[in-house]
Amino acid sequence: MKSRRYSDESNASPDRCARHGYEKSVCVCGLPIQKGRGSVKLEDITRIPRVLGAGLATDDGFIIESQCTVGYDAEKSAAMAAQIINVTMRSLTTKNASVVLYTHNSVFFIKKVEQGVFFVICQRDANLGLIKIKVDRIT
Amino acid sequence: MSALIAAIHNEAEQSSQFLKAGDVEKFIIEKGDETICVLVTVESLFTVITEPEAKPGLVFVYARKIIDEIKEILG
Numbered sequence: 001m002k003s004r005r006y007s008d009e010s011n012a013s014p015d016r017c018a019r020h021g022y023e024k025s026v027c028v029c030g031l032p033i034q035k036g037r038g039s040v041k042l043e044d045i046t047r048i049p050r051v052l053g054a055g056l057a058t059d060d061g062f063i064i065e066s067q068c069t070v071g072y073d074a075e076k077s078a079a080m081a082a083q084i085i086n087v088t089m090r091s092l093t094t095k096n097a098s099v100v101l102y103t104h105n106s107v108f109f110i111k112k113v114e115q116g117v118f119f120v121i122c123q124r125d126a127n128l129g130l131i132k133i134k135v136d137r138i139t
Numbered sequence: 140m141s142a143l144i145a146a147i148h149n150e151a152e153q154s155s156q157f158l159k160a161g162d163v164e165k166f167i168i169e170k171g172d173e174t175i176c177v178l179v180t181v182e183s184l185f186t187v188i189t190e191p192e193a194k195p196g197l198v199f200v201y202a203r204k205i206i207d208e209i210k211e212i213l214g
Contacts, residue, residue: 073158080154087150091143094170101151104161 042067045134050126052106057082058116072121081110081119100132109135144177144186167195178202 045054046067055066057078066074088097089112098111107128109120118138120131151163168175169191176198178185185206187198 076158080158084147084151084154088147088168091146092168092170092175097168097170099151099169100167101155102164102166103155104164106160108160 040134040138045120045131048122048127048131048134050123051131052121052123053077054118054120056113056116056118059086061117064116068121077108077119077121078117081108082117084108085110085112085117098135100128111135111138113138140188141184141186144175144184148177148179148184165199176202178206180206 042054042056042065045051053066053068053072053074055068055074055078056064058064059082061079061082063075063078066078068074068077084099084101085097088099089095096112098109101108101110102124105124107122107124107126109122109131111118118135120135122128122131147168148163148166151166155161155163163179165176165178168177172191174189174191174193174195176187176189176195178187178199185202187202189195189198
């Protein structure tokens with residue numbers, strides 16, 4: 001599990017996340033979902049069996065937060081996710097898009113969200129429907 | 140549309156190689172009013188554009204059958 005601390009918890013203000021220091025409305029501790037339906041945490045997705053990692057990156061591919069199993073490079077995955085979603089949105093002239101990419105070894109879910117690009121990596125035999133439901137809830 | 144899908148596939152293929160994830164086999168793009176299902180065959184991309192309500196699993200089942208028929212016709 002990879003987790004970075006952006007601020008001292010003792011100095012956290014009520015408006016900011018105690019763990020990451022971001023404003024609560026944008027912190028990846030709880031990615032905002034449809035109104036009145038709470039939030040989706042990274043743990044909710046990485047807890048699903050055969051999910052190898054999940055994370056949030058900026059539009060230009062820098063990692064914001066991620067949780068990946070050993071052997072999976074979150075920074076590479078974030079860069080790849082941002083690249084694919086940017087090309088897709090530019091090509092199809094749309095502001096929002098999501099891509100499900102099946103490769104020989106794994107499956108990637110990539111979705112443009114308010115805060116950047118959200119991605120999930122899982123094995124081919126994971127429950128892709130369940131992962132998609134979780135990913136679709138994130139706005 | 141074909142050119143755009145090919146461009147997206149090339150990008151996905153490069154990224155996949157970069158991550159050592161193997162070849163891209165298929166992908167689904169969801170945008171506002173339509174869903175694009177792409178199945179990669181040996182030398183070509185079979186693309187189906189559907190409404191968002193369509194079931195991608197069913198689309199891929201039929202797409203495979205159609206690809207097999209096309210292969211038979213082409214020999």
